[in-house]
Structures are given as structure tokens and as C-alpha cells.
Amino acid sequence: MLDLSALNPRQREAVTTLRGPVLILAGAGTGKTRVITYRIAHLIELGVPPEHILGVTFTNKAAREMLERVRRLAPRVRAVARRSDAPAGESGPTLCTFHSLCVRILRRHIEALGYKRNFVIYDEAEQLGVIRKILASLSARGEKTDPRAVLSLLSRYRNGGERAAALADPGARALAEHVRARYESALRACNAVDFDDLILLTLRLFREHPDVLEACRARYRYVMVDEYQDTNAAQFELVHALTREHRNLCVVGDDDQSIYGWRGAEIANLLDLERHFPEVRIIPLEQNYRSTTTILEAANALIRHNARRRPKRLWSELGAGSKITLFTFPDEEAEARAVVEEIETARLSGRARWSDHAVLFRTNGQSRALETALRRAGVRYHLVGGQSFFDRREVRDFLAYLKVLLNPQDDISLLRIANVPARGLSEATMQRLIAASQERQCAVYAVLKNPLVTVSLSERARAGVEAFVELIEQTARALRARPPEGPASLSAWAEQFFTRIGYFDDLRRSEKNPETGENRVRNLRELIATLDDAAGPDGTPADRLERFLEEVTLDTDREAEDTPKGDAVTLITMHSCKGLEFPHVFIVGLEEGLLPHSRAKQEGTLDEERRLFYVALTRARLSLKLGYCTARRKYGQLTPCHPSSFLKELPAELIERAEDRPRQPVSPEVGRAWFAALREKLATGKAP
DNA sequence: AATTGCTAAGTTTTT
């Protein structure tokens, strides 16, 4: 029996309001995940068949966590579906991301839209590749357009929404429309879809094949959406399509924590929910279980400066705690040293471990000075985010090979690996082949197989092409065969395949520094070792590889998570800290131009910057320290800077300047421990 | 075909 008395009245209301539309306005630290999981468990307990429940999240991590907690609350729930290939007879609730839900639907029905079922999913790097090609063919006039900017424009345009409507600049609109036509046909020709397509194509499927929509509605009778403030217009459409009939929609979110507007998130989805669901019941959660009242009051005061928001005020029963400390530094090195000093003082006086601390910053670049200082002091840390494992060259090459083997039409991947390792297919040769493919309106791979085309190539190039085609054909054939003809272990197969084509050696050779070469080989081997686990046991080797690829493109936080971190300080951007909490938080670089970022000012997104600061503030449980520099090294030279205007929005009585802090008396034991630790550090040679 | 050198730019980044 589910014990609802463990919840506060508001939470209980949220858990027990099961019919009709509900908006749970869940402020930071108010037990949001708890409410969602209790709600699901409650539904099940009341006899709702679990397979009628759909819970949509934005990250796989969130989906996993939710699944785990539902299981704990409702032990009878066994098979809980997360992966898109879950068996049809499953009996659990569906807890997954928007994207994996759509993949699941599309894998079943995409042929109705004229795609092949073995479509590949392009990630951002591949999307950029397509955009670059289009831009290159478009502007021989030498005008340089930033592919990233075009991609983001395109994404907004395709997803529709108010932003796109406000995309009134006729030049931008024309460019977007122009690029869109080429982009979509390029992807289609490659039998590829991108992240946006997963949602958009599902919507199209619903429009053109109402029976599919009907089946989904019948199946998902209770729908919940987490982090609702981060949904974009297309995602809203999807949710609306599923729920506008039965109206059992529960959305959970916090408009004050909307920080992904630049990625197309429509905070209006949350603010204007009544427009589509006038009967919506709004349940605010305001009791915070995380932070001291000092921290919450500061956060409340800050966010009040935002014009358009649903009013709410966080409170807690955790007492005032200590004041917020504000530091001023001459430059970022001093800042980093002070961070280290604060952490070490707390640790050596026995008040906190390294892992109780997080240092938050606006831009990834700010981590450098911090890392240097922490390393110098021998403090363990881990850096969250940064460039992804999946952006490394060797990983991209590997994935491109897999994609080509499963779907040779994938031009982008094919062009990436056609001459890796070098097999005599020079840039010039490839250009001719691409031209031929455009002429014939067919995939590059079809051209490679076409003797009418290859006959015009040089002897060497033709030999290269033939060898390449033979390699792909033969390997693809082998992968379609079940064991014993086909490979039983994907890892063993991959290891052998990449050795045979000389990829490992090529990787080593390509690096001047043998150390980094070995590192790349090791990275790849690590990934290869996970093949069998991630792919699951069912189907042909090709089916299994397909699942692996899907898992890897849709779930990039997978590997980061299971890395055991031990006792270490967390260095993290303000964006990626959402949803986390730490006893002690240090927010650095609170300078005008960095925290309200200079570009945000130009773009008129000051409110979002303020929300970002709000998210950062509300991560702290016990102590909060804020720092800014009076000068910072910018592009090489020291430039003066001013404190962030947001600092003025925090009530002065909650803040004390670091230099005014009363010196805390140090007890003899603490003093001894401190010196002992210092001596040890000197002995091991770690201290400066 | 690959390496070198130049120029230009420089947020955040769930899928």
C-alpha cells in the first residue's frame, strides 16, 4: 500500500488528481520526481493497467531514475519499457524520452511515410555536415555563413512555434526555406532522420494515418510530461495530439527554470497552458526540501524581476543558515585559488568532503583556471560536460562505418569513411563521384557500384572503389546472417573488422604523439567492448548493431554516468547543473557580460539569463558563495570587468562580503589536523 | 595527398 502520508498536502493533491489536465508547478527542490513517481504508482494501485501510462522526460537519465523509483514504490511493476525496441507484449508503464518514444513509433510505421525501416539517426555533427555541403553549393559568392547558426535557424523554422513566426526577418526566412528544402531531401536520400525529424515525422504520421494516432491514444491514456517548460512547439503538438481527446495530461515543470529557450524551448507552452486546456488544475509546489531560507529568499528576490512568470515563492523549514558570501577577485587565477582555499578549509576542518562542493560557471572555458588550481592543490575534481566522448574522431569514424554497413545510402557517413584508412579515393575522385550521384539523383554508394561511372576513373581509383564496395557488401552480408554463419559476438566481430581494414594502425599513425594515438585506440576498444551489452541478444547481428547505434545516439549521457567519481569536487556549467544539488556551492564569474552573457543582451534574452542564475542559486543546500573578478583574461589579454547587474537584485541583508567576514576561531584539534594535512601534502610534493 | 600556415572567431547544448 502506497503511503501518501509521507507527502505534504500539495504533493498529495498532485498525486491524487488523476483525471483531466493538471499542471504541477514544481519549484526547485520541491520533490518533483517524488510526486511523479508516486502518481504513477498510485495510478497502478488504483487498477490502471500500467501499459496505459506514459511518462515523457527529456533525458534518459531522468527516465531511468523515474523507472527505478516507480519500481521501488510498486514492486509488482516488472517489465518497464524504456527502449524503443521493447517487446510488444510488455506490461509496464512507458517511461522514456520524447525521442525514444517517437523512434519506437517510427520504427513500426515509417514505411508509410516513404522511408525505409532501417533509417539512421543523424546527430548534430552529421547535421552540420549536411548544412556545410548545402552552404558550399549555395554560396560560391564567397560569403561565409556560420553553419551552426544556419542549423539552429533551420531547427527553429522547422519546429514552428512562436519564435519562427517572429522570425520575421525576410532574409533569414528565405534562407531558412531555401536550406530546408535541400536539407530535407538530402536526409531523405540518405535514409536518415535527425532529432527534430523524430518528432516531426511522428506528427506527420499522425496526420496522414489517423489510425496510428488512434492506436497511440488508446494505448497511452494517462500521459505525464516532465520538465514541461523545456518542450518546443512540435513536442507540444505531439502531447496535444495524444491527449486532447481523453485530456488526462499531467505536466510538471517550472517556468522559472526554463533555460533552453535558445534551443527552441517554448516557455509559453507552460505559461499559456490554459489556452488549450481551460479546465486545467494548477497545483503549485512551493515547499522546498533542499535549501536554507537565506538561499531561497535570495532566489525569490532575484526571480521576481522577471516580468512574465507564474508567481510562486519558495520556502523551507530548514532555518536561515549562514549568509551568502560575496567575493571580489583581481582576476580568475585569484578566483580559482580562493575556491580551492574555501574547499580545503571546509574539508580540513572536518566540515565537508570534496564531493559536497560544486563550482558553477557560465561557460565551459571558465573551468580551465579552476582545474589548474585544483590540480596544483591536489584536490580531486570531475568536470561535467565539456566535449563529448562521441565527438571524438575515432568514435565518429566507427559509428560512420556501422551506419554505412547498415544503410549504404547514408552519403554523409559514407563520405566520412570512404578513404579512412586511405584506399586511393582522393578528394578529387570523391568529388567526381558526388557529382555523378547528383546527376543521377542517386546515392553515392549506387554510383560506386555503377560500372558506367567507375570506368571513367583512373586505374588506381577504380581499384580502390571496387575494393571498398566489396568490403561493404561482404561485411553487410555477413552481418545479416545469424550465427553460426554470422558473428555471435559483435565486439569480437568489430575488433576483427577494424583490425583487418587497418583502422587501428591508421589511427596510431595519424597521431604525432604516440601517446594520444594509443589513447584513441583505447577509447575505441572501450566502445567496442560495450557493443554486445548495449545491443541486446535478439535478432541478426545487423539488427543488434542497429539497436546499438540507436542507443548510442539517443543516450549520450550513458557512459558519463556509470563512471565512479569517488570523493571529488564537481565543476559544472550552470546549464548542466539543473536537477542537481550540493551542500556547498560556489558560483564564479558573476560579471556583466558573462552572466548576463553579452550575447544574451543583444538577443534580448535577459530573463533567461536571470533564470539561469536562479537555477544556479537553488542548487545549494547549506552554503552559497558568489564570486566576481574586476579583471579577466579575455582572448589573451586582461580586460577590466564589472560585477553582474544581477547581484544588485539580491537583498543586501542576506549577503556579506568576504573581506568583512569575522575570523572564525580555530580550535586546537582543527588547527592540528590542518597542519598535519599540509605537512602530508608537502611530503608528497603536491603542494606548490 | 598531406602538411603547413593563415585567418577569424570565440555561450549555453537534455536528444
Added chain:
DNA sequence: CTTAGCAATT
């Protein structure tokens, strides 16, 4: 100061 992308060399 970096770094990425691109052009122009060897």
C-alpha cells in the same frame, strides 16, 4: 590565447 576551418603549398 586558443582552435577550427580553409587555402596554399611541398
